[in-house]
Amino acid sequence: MNQKEIAAALQSMGLKKGDKVLLHSSLVSLGTVEGGPDAVIDAFVDVIGKEGTLLVPVFTALGVITDTLKKRPGAVISPCPVGTLAAIGADSETLCRDHWKAETAHGKDTPFTRLADMNGYVCLLGVDQDRNTTLHGVESLLELPYLNNTTQTFMTPDGETVTKTWKYYPGPHRDFIGLDRYFREAGALKITRIGNAQVRLIKAKDLFEIGLQLGSKDPAFVLCDNPACADCVRQRAAIFADRMEKESFRLTASSRLAGRYLPEMIENLKEVGIRFIELDYLQGKACAVLPPEKLKAAVDELQENGITVSGLRVEVVPDESAKLIEKAVAAGIKRLIVPLGDAAAVAACADGVEIVAYNHIHTAKKAAAALKELDQKINGFCFNPPAFVKAGEMPFLQSYKIGRFIRKNRQLDIADSRRDGVVTRLAQGNGEIKELISILRCHNFSGWFTLGGGVIYPGTLKEAAKDFVHLLDNM
Ligand SMILES: [Zn+2]
Numbered sequence: 001m002n003q004k005e006i007a008a009a010l011q012s013m014g015l016k017k018g019d020k021v022l023l024h025s026s027l028v029s030l031g032t033v034e035g036g037p038d039a040v041i042d043a044f045v046d047v048i049g050k051e052g053t054l055l056v057p058v059f060t061a062l063g064v065i066t067d068t069l070k071k072r073p074g075a076v077i078s079p080c081p082v083g084t085l086a087a088i089g090a091d092s093e094t095l096c097r098d099h100w101k102a103e104t105a106h107g108k109d110t111p112f113t114r115l116a117d118m119n120g121y122v123c124l125l126g127v128d129q130d131r132n133t134t135l136h137g138v139e140s141l142l143e144l145p146y147l148n149n150t151t152q153t154f155m156t157p158d159g160e161t162v163t164k165t166w167k168y169y170p171g172p173h174r175d176f177i178g179l180d181r182y183f184r185e186a187g188a189l190k191i192t193r194i195g196n197a198q199v200r201l202i203k204a205k206d207l208f209e210i211g212l213q214l215g216s217k218d219p220a221f222v223l224c225d226n227p228a229c230a231d232c233v234r235q236r237a238a239i240f241a242d243r244m245e246k247e248s249f250r251l252t253a254s255s256r257l258a259g260r261y262l263p264e265m266i267e268n269l270k271e272v273g274i275r276f277i278e279l280d281y282l283q284g285k286a287c288a289v290l291p292p293e294k295l296k297a298a299v300d301e302l303q304e305n306g307i308t309v310s311g312l313r314v315e316v317v318p319d320e321s322a323k324l325i326e327k328a329v330a331a332g333i334k335r336l337i338v339p340l341g342d343a344a345a346v347a348a349c350a351d352g353v354e355i356v357a358y359n360h361i362h363t364a365k366k367a368a369a370a371l372k373e374l375d376q377k378i379n380g381f382c383f384n385p386p387a388f389v390k391a392g393e394m395p396f397l398q399s400y401k402i403g404r405f406i407r408k409n410r411q412l413d414i415a416d417s418r419r420d421g422v423v424t425r426l427a428q429g430n431g432e433i434k435e436l437i438s439i440l441r442c443h444n445f446s447g448w449f450t451l452g453g454g455v456i457y458p459g460t461l462k463e464a465a466k467d468f469v470h471l472l473d474n475m
């Protein structure tokens with residue numbers, strides 16, 4: 001290959017005088033180039049002219065083309081220790097000026113978005129979308145919840161030493177390669193061959209437009225779905241947690257669903273992005289019968305790992321319910337979820353502990369009557385759809401309406417079952433769980449949704465969370 005051939009190919013892709021191009025490249029991909037990296041740079045300059053601008057990234061593993069361009073007379077280095085670019089040509093200064101002052105390394109007021117505003121191009125020469133740094137600009141404009149802050153101390157062009165934090169900095173792994181198909185399908189990507197290298201050219205404006213559209217539909221659009229990729233698993237969990245934080249309800253998970261042992265529960269909850277747990281069973285034992293010190297140790301260990309106990313669920317209330325309350329208080333648990341039939345006894349000695357009662361053997365009519373009798377003694381109702389199915393009712397169409405639970409409702413167990421008593425995955429049974437979730441969301445319900453509450457869920461926590469999100473996505 002020589003400079004002339006490369007220039008001709010670039011021209012055939014539509015590049016012309018005055019164009020601004022951000023180039024990501026691999027010199028070896030071209031094969032043997034007469035004149036080396038200088039010939040490649042000169043080929044671009046031949047096409048875009050002195051009025052054009054050529055930019056290269058400085059921060060990734062330095063390529064020879066980058067190294068060569070940086071050393072050219074008049075080269076401008078964008079004054080920012082993150083997302084740094086080097087540029088030659090007419091608009092180098094305009095594109096790179098004050099890069100460090102931007103809020104993010106790749107977003108607004110950076111060379112990446114300025115390039116789009118100035119109708120410039122991104123060119124990938126012998127490299128794929130994985131190297132396309134402008135895509136970080138898309139991520140940061142979307143303010144994706146898995147992005148982090150990065151802090152650096154550096155010297156500004158005025159010689160001042162500054163420590164600064166940039167927001168929405170990219171994480172360790174992402175799957176940019178998967179985006180190539182969308183750019184192609186949109187007709188925004190030109191692909192040609194120069195020497196042995198595949199060359200891709202896209203307008204930065206189109207790249208942002210397509211990327212922003214994809215990302216606003218699916219915030220995980222650049223994450224891989226390889227379950228062995230710990231980075232993307234963690235990043236997906238951050239997206240899930242962020243999504244739940246935007247809801248009016250609070251999401252917790254039954255400990256029995258989360259796992260058998262504490263470390264397993266913690267790992268599973270973190271993997272999904274759930275920050276609360278409702279203690280029902282631990283190692284196959286009812287949490288309510290654990291010795292006080294063991295219960296407290298469990299609560300503490302969860303807390304140390306960023307997981308808060310949303311309540312203690314009791315299936316069998318001991319004769320001395322005062323002891324149960326005492327144990328909960330000592331462990332730092334402020335909320336008890338108890339069977340409606342035993343709620344009066346527990347409430348009688350509950351001091352400073354929230355008591356919520358769930359239906360178990362009741363029809364809606366009887367549950368409502370029992371609730372009325374308890375009146376101010378307890379803090380509210382926990383609606384368990386499978387138990388109403390067992391009582392022969394339709395939980396949404398009958399139980400929910402008959403019971404007028406809306407004002408007393410503090411919790412909905414996210415669980416489903418069939419009339420024959422078999423617990424199913426969500427919206428696979430007769431629990432009308434989707435309808436219940438939907439109506440509570442419409443009321444801006446601020447209580448708890450407990451994944452797998454009061455049942456043995458036929459699946460893993462991950463599957464339950466997926467089932468739940470699937471329902472939310474479809475309402
Ligand atoms: Zn990944």
